[in-house]
Amino acid sequence: MAPDATSSAHNSGRAPEPVGLYPHARRVGHLLFLSGVGPRQRGQTQVPGVELDAEGRIVRYDFESQCHAVFRNVRYILEEAGAGWDDLVDVTVFLTNMRDDFATYNRLYAEYFQTNQPCRTTVEVNCLPTPIAIELKCVAAMAG
Template sequence: MSDAVHAGGAPKPVGHYPHARRVGDLLFLSGIGPREPATNAIPAGIEAQTHAVFANVRAVLDASDARWEDLADVTVYLTDMAGDFAGYNRVWAEYFPDAATAPCRTTLGITALPTPISIELKCIAHVPRERTP
């Protein structure tokens, strides 16, 4: 059995799908970009877009009763690997300063995303239904 999650604090999906789906103790987030939830505006520059996409991921995690620390695996899509990797990687290190506790990560260079954004994240989190205090 799986539960769909629709996060009011995240931008609306650009297609017909939920923000996330919980299956057992795993939470699968749909691709999330850096659009501003209220206006759909896209921040300028890879560092601003990376901060925005992390805020949107956090909004979906919050709506799913999950925590930032629950992230287990992140796939990152960049439309300009050569130009944007260093800036995105600097921001990543701000959010995950300890590589030993950071989620696994794969970064892929692609030619386009569905909207004119530079970065999109696909995340999997481990969220036990019963947490110990």
């Protein structure tokens, strides 16, 4: 890191607890990097709208409610780190079922990002660390 660059970790009191040893976000200079954000709710292990089988595999899920929860959690982290929704400049989206969920995701994304349109990459992954169908990795540019 450059000698004059500042770096600080930020954790939200409203977003779900991290599932490992990492902060919700880290600010480096004017950039805020968010760790992967899923739809869980703070203080809860069960994901809203997710039904699991006896082995803990996803049987059924409400993808739309997971999208809204992910966006809400990103907003919590941004706000508590001193940033806002319009500061987002890059979003990486991880979906576990691109074929079935992309159209819903794309529709909801368009609603949330009507005025601010950050760069976006969407990829399908085999699974995520908890029984969720979506995770976002975001970068925000903040004022000095």
